[in-house]
Amino acid sequence: MVTKTRKDLCERLVAASPPPRGYAAIYQQVTRIPSGRVATYGQVAKLAGLPGHARQVGYAMHRLPDGGTVPGSTVPGSTVPWHRVVNAQGRISERAEKGPEALQQAMLEAEGVQFRLDGSFDLERYRWRPRQKRQKFLPTPKSPKSQ
Secondary structure (H helix, E strand, C coil), X not given: CCCCCHXXXXXXXXXXXXXXXXXXXXXXXXXXXXCCCEEEHHHHHHHCCCCCCHHXXXXXXXXXXXXXXCCCCCCCCCECCHHHEECCCCCCCCCCCCCHHHHHHHHHHHCCCCXXXXXXXXXXXXXXXXXXXXXXXXXXXCCCCCC
């Protein structure tokens, strides 16, 4: 008889359920982060239309299975570069279970991000700054002159 822990059961339930609302927008924004660049949890939340929901970005990244494939996706190449999402202090966020931090740092270093001895990096140097979409400005309607 195989004994399952509560954590194992929770992970199976999460994997079997559809992603919560907003996760698709989060994953879409994270896939835009280019190699060698990073974005903060808060930055991703704002870009995904969820300002103030940085923690939800963390939950979405945690939900990704090994390899970063979007849950429920059958589209080839639908991997999310989760390792490019970092905290606002220019560090990799610690997890409850140790291990992914070293992998995340190694993946970022392979893309050219240089870490200091204390585990931090220059966030302003490596921060992704997406181009703003140009807005087409329409001429301002002329108001009728008062007579």
